[in-house]
Amino acid sequence: MDRLRALAALLLIFGLALAFAPLGQAQxxxxxxxxxxxxxxxxxxxxxxxxxxxxxxxxxxxxxxxxxxxxxxxxxxxxxxxxxxxxxxxxxxxxxxxxxxxxxxxxxxxxxxxxxxxxxxxxxxxxxxxxxxxxxxxxxxxxxxxxxxxxxxxxxxxxxxxxxxxxxxxxxxxxxxxxxxxxxxxxQRLAALDARLRSEFAAVPQGKRRVITSHDAFAYFGRAYGIEFIPAAGVSSESEPTPRQIAALITQIKKENVRALFVENMSSPKLVEQIGRDAGASVGGTLYSDALSPPGGPVDSYTGMFEHNAAALKAGMARN
Ligand SMILES: [Zn+2]
The missing domain is CATH 3.40.50.1980 (Nitrogenase molybdenum iron protein domain)
Structure with missing residues (x-):
């Protein structure tokens, strides 16, 4: 009788454990x-x-x-x-x-x-x-x-x-x-990356540290790392620019004499590509501003975003 009761108790405990373990973990x-x-x-x-x-x-x-x-x-x-x-x-x-x-x-x-x-x-x-x-x-x-x-x-x-x-x-x-x-x-990882990027950008001559981007997302980046980001005039990520705004932008690019032109991953690249062709500048690649790529993509982490953007910017600015 005692053994039966002990067995029943064991089964009960075992059953309870099975029933609640996954649930408990999820909770x-x-x-x-x-x-x-x-x-x-x-x-x-x-x-x-x-x-x-x-x-x-x-x-x-x-x-x-x-x-x-x-x-x-x-x-x-x-x-x-x-x-x-x-x-x-x-x-x-x-x-x-x-x-x-x-x-x-x-x-x-x-x-x-x-x-x-x-x-x-x-x-x-x-x-x-x-x-x-x-x-x-x-x-x-x-x-x-x-x-x-x-x-x-x-x-x-x-x-x-x-x-x-x-x-x-x-x-x-x-x-x-x-x-x-x-x-x-x-x-600690972010601080080490920050220090490295600061010294890498400081090594780029100041006159070359100018780029044009399609939406104005890099003011903080520019201030932190000493780069002048010139946002494409009148281009907002919420609306398509008018032909007049595009013409003004092409004039702006020529006047500023900037070769480093970038598109962003979350907005259409076509516009900046076309502007680049018309203004005689080349698109230096994609910058990630407001979103990461899917897991396993080129920029699937916050730190990866800085690594990617810094490499693209340095390459683009070298052509200025
Ligand atoms: Zn944004």
Whole structure:
């Protein structure tokens, strides 16, 4: 009788273990949704296999014009943590949070950053020199908004990592030590990369450090690494430029005498390619600004983005 009871108890324990082990494991993983691929990569570096991660805007996606699907809404409603960039980058996020009845913790990754202001879409053709002209500054007072692309400076990226690690730790205190430790190792990698890029760009003669890009996403990068990014005048990632704006841009390129022209992975390359041909400049390659490539692609991590962009920029600037 005792042996039978012991056997039954063993079977019960074994059965319970089978029934609850996978469920228990799944429940332990913090559900995290990041608004776009760069934040998702940072969250993956920090959260490792202790989080279940989804990115709303996917690889090569344009967060400026993103339209969430019902599946995105479901993911947000089930998430414990929602990581966003902030600074007006995700214009669609508040509506998505409301419609998904998001009750979790929102982490604004850029919270610790001092934001730069954007040149407005029409002002930069007149005053892209540091400080800008008096008229640009006056205009800026009226039109300027925070520039959301703060992750394009690795030192800001380190602040993002701190903020994300803190957010994950608050949402899942049992794993706080794990998150903070991984964040610290990751930040060391970012700091080493930052130092290397600084010295590499410093070795390029200052007069050559000028490039033209299709959308104005590199102000932070330019300030951090001493490069003048001349945004294609009147070209916004949200609208196609008019023939008049294109003609103005070609004049601008010729006047500025810049050979280094770049397209971006999340906007159509055709326009910049055509402009390059018409202006006698060549397209120096693709820069990654607002999205990573799919896993296994040329730029599938935040650090890989800097490696890729730095190599492309150095090659392009060498032709200036
Ligand atoms: Zn952008």
């Amino acid at each position: 332990q993983r913090l559900k995290v949704v990041a608004s776009f691929s760069i934040l998702a990569d940072m969250a993956r570096e920090i959260g490792g296999d202790r989080i279940e991660l989804r990115s709303l805007v996917g690889a090569n996606g344009n967060a400026h014009v993103f339209q969430p699907t019902p599946a995105d809404g479901r993911a947000v409603s089930e998430a414990s943590v929602l990581i966003v960039n902030g600074l007006g980058f995700e214009g669609w996020i508040e509506r998505l949070q409301r419609s998904a009845r998001f009750k979790g913790k929102i982490v604004v990754a850029s919270a610790g950053v001092s934001p730069a202001l954007t040149a407005d879409d029409h002002g930069h053709s007149h005053g892209h020199s540091p400080g800008g002209s008096a008229s640009t500054r006056k205009k800026a007072k009226v039109d300027s908004l925070p520039d959301p692309h703060a992750w394009q400076d690795l030192r800001n990226g380190m602040l993002y990592v701190d903020t994300i690690a803190r957010g994950l730790s608050e949402a899942d205190p049992a794993n706080a030590e794990f998150f903070v430790k991984r964040a610290s190792v990751y930040k």
